[in-house]
Amino acid sequence: MIIEGSALENGSSPELARQTMLYDRSRSYDWNFEHAPKPVAIGDVSEPTFAHRFLGMPCDSPLGIAAGPLLNSDWILYYARLGYDILTYKTVRSRTRECYAMPNLLPVECESHLSPATLHASETMRGSWAISFGMPSKAPGVWMPDVQRAREKLPAGKLLTVSVVATPQPHWTLDQIADDYADVARRAVESGADSIEANFSCPNVSSADGQLHQDASSARVVAARIRQAIGDKPLALKIGAINDAEAAKRLLDATAGSINGLSMINCIPANVNFAEGQPAFGGESRGIGGTAIREAVLRQVKLFQPLADEFQIEIIGVGGVSTRDDYRALLDAGVSSVQVATAAMLDPDLPSKLR
Numbered sequence: 001m002i003i004e005g006s007a008l009e010n011g012s013s014p015e016l017a018r019q020t021m022l023y024d025r026s027r028s029y030d031w032n033f034e035h036a037p038k039p040v041a042i043g044d045v046s047e048p049t050f051a052h053r054f055l056g057m058p059c060d061s062p063l064g065i066a067a068g069p070l071l072n073s074d075w076i077l078y079y080a081r082l083g084y085d086i087l088t089y090k091t092v093r094s095r096t097r098e099c100y101a102m103p104n105l106l107p108v109e110c111e112s113h114l115s116p117a118t119l120h121a122s123e124t125m126r127g128s129w130a131i132s133f134g135m136p137s138k139a140p141g142v143w144m145p146d147v148q149r150a151r152e153k154l155p156a157g158k159l160l161t162v163s164v165v166a167t168p169q170p171h172w173t174l175d176q177i178a179d180d181y182a183d184v185a186r187r188a189v190e191s192g193a194d195s196i197e198a199n200f201s202c203p204n205v206s207s208a209d210g211q212l213h214q215d216a217s218s219a220r221v222v223a224a225r226i227r228q229a230i231g232d233k234p235l236a237l238k239i240g241a242i243n244d245a246e247a248a249k250r251l252l253d254a255t256a257g258s259i260n261g262l263s264m265i266n267c268i269p270a271n272v273n274f275a276e277g278q279p280a281f282g283g284e285s286r287g288i289g290g291t292a293i294r295e296a297v298l299r300q301v302k303l304f305q306p307l308a309d310e311f312q313i314e315i316i317g318v319g320g321v322s323t324r325d326d327y328r329a330l331l332d333a334g335v336s337s338v339q340v341a342t343a344a345m346l347d348p349d350l351p352s353k354l355r
């Protein structure tokens with residue numbers, strides 16, 4: 001496989017190209033969507049090893065990249081070339097949804113663990129940031145053929161997950177929300193997705209689609225509807241922070257019959273102030289990602305793992321991984337995949353370091 005980024009095409013060395021963050025947070029989401037590292041012709045590839053299984057499917061390793069950095073097929077193919085084997089297409093919808101206003105990625109001063117206190121914005125990236133996109137999406141007429149392109153160009157040994165979410169309208173019922181989730185998931189499968197990740201948690205929206213993981217009875221209805229729509233395709237639910245064992249049990253009691261896995265955690269909400277003291281994001285909380293949530297992710301994985309064994313589902317560890325020790329800690333805790341986002345955006349050489 002030969003996939004190169006624009007920095008290489010301009011004559012820079014691979015080492016120099018990989019020292020630069022590929023997503024430009026000073027520019028808009030749409031600009032970054034249109035300026036992905038451009039893949040060129042895919043040539044011969046090494047033989048796949050199929051040394052791992054993820055949601056019952058063979059792949060080359062448990063190393064993945066979460067929904068977020070992979071805006072379209074060009075981004076997916078570039079990161080696949082870097083060494084990620086489980087790639088998650090950024091969350092798509094049944095209709096167009098514009099991105100929130102900038103800043104979409106705001107570095108914060110929180111290096112080790114997230115506390116309830118309000119965080120402060122930082123001029124430089126220190127390992128964590130507030131994430132404010134609002135789950136934007138192109139129309140199905142754009143993302144469906146692009147998902148198909150990604151799957152067709154990914155070599156054997158690599159898996160393509162598509163993250164999906166509903167787009168609730170005012171006064172929608174739970175049945176309508178479930179039908180919308182199911183419709184998007186069905187479209188993603190028709191486009192070639194190897195598995196579906198239903199986003200049941202987004203810290204940056206207040207509608208029902210962002211809070212489903214907190215309501216087991218509603219989660220049951222939506223998960224079952226998605227299962228009906230996608231047949232036997234693997235299905236994972238992306239969930240937010242759950243610190244209570246009883247709440248974890250309720251969620252799995254309600255959904256385990258419909259799903260193959262749980263992906264955790266989809267950021268942790270916090271308020272952020274600028275250096276001058278005024279609130280960022282209009283005073284609304286935003287999801288924090290990066291090293292600040294590492295400890296919380298590991299705690300939650302350990303909370304859920306006995307239940308995962310009981311209900312025979314897999315746990316996907318997402319959040320805070322930036323070193324080999326972080327990677328190994330989640331694998332030792334029993335996850336079937338370790339998926340990174342922030343660290344992948346900051347350090348394109350991360351796969352070689354983890355391996």
